[in-house]
Amino acid sequence: MPNEGSYEAALRRSDEVHADLEVNSGAYTMLTGDRPTGRLHLGHYFGTLVDRVRLQALGVHANIVIADYQVITDRDTTEHIRDNVYNMVVDYLACGIDPDRTLVFTHSAVPELNQLMLPFLSLVTESEMERNPTVKAEQEASGHALTGLLLTYPVHQACDILFCKGNVVPVGRDQLPHVEITSKIARRFNERYAPVFPEVTGLLTSTPLLPGLDGRKMSKSYGNAISLCMTADETARLIKKSKTDSERNITFDPEGRPGVAALLTTAGICTGREPAEIAAEIGMGGSGQLKRYVTEVVNDYFAPIRERRRRYEQDMDYVRDVLTEGNARARRIAAATLDEVRDAMGMTY
CATH class of the missing domain: 3.40.50.620 (HUPs)
Known part of the structure; x- marks a missing residue:
C-alpha cells in the first residue's frame, strides 16, 4: 500500500x-x-x-x-x-x-x-x-x-x-x-x-502540458500563447512568426527542437494525432508547411468556439x-x- x-x-x-x-x-x-x-x-x-x-x-x-x-x-x-x-x-x-x-x-x-x-x-x-x-x-x-x-x-x-x-x-x-x-x-x-x-x-x-509556440511555458507575457479571443487571421500571424530552426526535415524532438515540437504538439492536441506522425507526414515540407498545417487545424478546431464568442460579445x-x-x-x-x-x-x- x-x-x-x-x-x-x-x-x-x-x-x-x-x-x-x-x-x-x-x-x-x-x-x-x-x-x-x-x-x-x-x-x-x-x-x-x-x-x-x-x-x-x-x-x-x-x-x-x-x-x-x-x-x-x-x-x-x-x-x-x-x-x-x-x-x-x-x-x-x-x-x-x-x-x-x-x-x-x-x-x-x-x-x-x-x-x-x-x-x-x-x-x-x-x-x-x-x-x-x-x-x-x-x-x-x-x-x-x-x-x-x-x-x-x-x-x-x-x-x-x-x-x-x-x-x-x-x-x-x-x-x-x-x-x-x-x-x-x-x-x-x-x-x-x-x-x-x-x-x-x-x-x-x-x-499533456501544451507548450507555448516557442517551446517555453505558454504565457501571454512571453507572446507565445494563442488566446481564445484571437481571430483566425491573428492566429495565423502569430503562428507564422513563431521561431523554429533552419533544419528542413520536420522531426518531433522536444529537447533538441523545442519550437518545432511545440507546433507539432499544438497540431496533435487539436487533431487527436501523435505529433511524431504529423512530423513524418510533413517531412521535408519544412517549417512553412508545418506552420500552414498548424494554422489550419487550430483555426478549424476553434471556429465554432470563436463564433459563439462573437455572439456573447454582442450581448x-x-x-x-x-x-x-x-x-x-x-x-x-x-x-x-x-x-x-x-x-x-x-x-x-
Missing part, C-alpha cells in the same frame, strides 16, 4: 474517483477557477476548460471561481481587472460552460466565503503555509516580498473549495499540495468542532447577468456553510 501522502496514493484515489464519476456523478461537487490576470489561451482550454465541460455534462455539481482577490497576491494593481473578468465569462460560455449547470462567481462578491479564512487560519501553522511549493514559486516569479495574502493563498483556496462542500478539484501534479492543505483543514475542523466538511480529492488530469448584458446571478447563488451557499461553521463552533448568538 503506497504512503498516504505520496503521489502514488493521490493518483490511486484520483483514478478511483474518475471511475466512480461515470456512474455516480451526483455525489460529487467540483470547484475550480482562474485568476483574471489576462486572456485565457489554448493552454487553459486544453488544460482545464475541456475537462470542466466534461464534468458538467456528467452531472457533477460544478463551481468556477474567478479569483479576483488573488490577482493581488503578487501584483500591485487591479488595472483592467473588470475587463478581464467579463472576458473570462465570455470565454467560459463560448467553450461550453452552462450557467444553469455550473456556478460562476467572483471572490470579491462573496464575503461569506472570505470570512471562512478566520477559523481556517487557526487550523494551520505558519510552517505549513510557508513550505507550500506554489507559494514559493509565485513569490520567486513575482520578485515581490512575501505578502500576507500570498502566504495564506492555500488557505484562501481551501475556503473556495469548502464553502460549497467541494469534494473534487481538477489539478495537475504540482497543485496537489493545495488539495492536501485543504484536506487537512477540513479534517482538523471536523475533529475539533463537528463534521461539516467532506473529504477532498484532487482529480489528476491526464492532458454583454447577458454576460453581466450570468455573473450577477452566479454571485448571488454563491452568497446563498456560502452563508449556509458559514452558519454551519458558526453553529459547530458555538458562535451563534
Whole structure:
C-alpha cells in the first residue's frame, strides 16, 4: 500500500474517483477557477476548460471561481481587472460552460466565503503555509516580498473549495499540495468542532502540458500563447512568426527542437494525432508547411468556439447577468456553510 501522502496514493484515489464519476456523478461537487490576470489561451482550454465541460455534462455539481482577490497576491494593481473578468465569462460560455449547470462567481462578491479564512487560519501553522511549493514559486516569479495574502493563498483556496462542500478539484501534479492543505483543514475542523466538511480529492488530469509556440511555458507575457479571443487571421500571424530552426526535415524532438515540437504538439492536441506522425507526414515540407498545417487545424478546431464568442460579445448584458446571478447563488451557499461553521463552533448568538 503506497504512503498516504505520496503521489502514488493521490493518483490511486484520483483514478478511483474518475471511475466512480461515470456512474455516480451526483455525489460529487467540483470547484475550480482562474485568476483574471489576462486572456485565457489554448493552454487553459486544453488544460482545464475541456475537462470542466466534461464534468458538467456528467452531472457533477460544478463551481468556477474567478479569483479576483488573488490577482493581488503578487501584483500591485487591479488595472483592467473588470475587463478581464467579463472576458473570462465570455470565454467560459463560448467553450461550453452552462450557467444553469455550473456556478460562476467572483471572490470579491462573496464575503461569506472570505470570512471562512478566520477559523481556517487557526487550523494551520505558519510552517505549513510557508513550505507550500506554489507559494514559493509565485513569490520567486513575482520578485515581490512575501505578502500576507500570498502566504495564506492555500488557505484562501481551501475556503473556495469548502464553502460549497467541494469534494473534487481538477489539478495537475504540482497543485496537489493545495488539495492536501485543504484536506487537512477540513479534517482538523471536523475533529475539533463537528463534521461539516467532506473529504477532498484532487482529480489528476491526464492532458499533456501544451507548450507555448516557442517551446517555453505558454504565457501571454512571453507572446507565445494563442488566446481564445484571437481571430483566425491573428492566429495565423502569430503562428507564422513563431521561431523554429533552419533544419528542413520536420522531426518531433522536444529537447533538441523545442519550437518545432511545440507546433507539432499544438497540431496533435487539436487533431487527436501523435505529433511524431504529423512530423513524418510533413517531412521535408519544412517549417512553412508545418506552420500552414498548424494554422489550419487550430483555426478549424476553434471556429465554432470563436463564433459563439462573437455572439456573447454582442450581448454583454447577458454576460453581466450570468455573473450577477452566479454571485448571488454563491452568497446563498456560502452563508449556509458559514452558519454551519458558526453553529459547530458555538458562535451563534
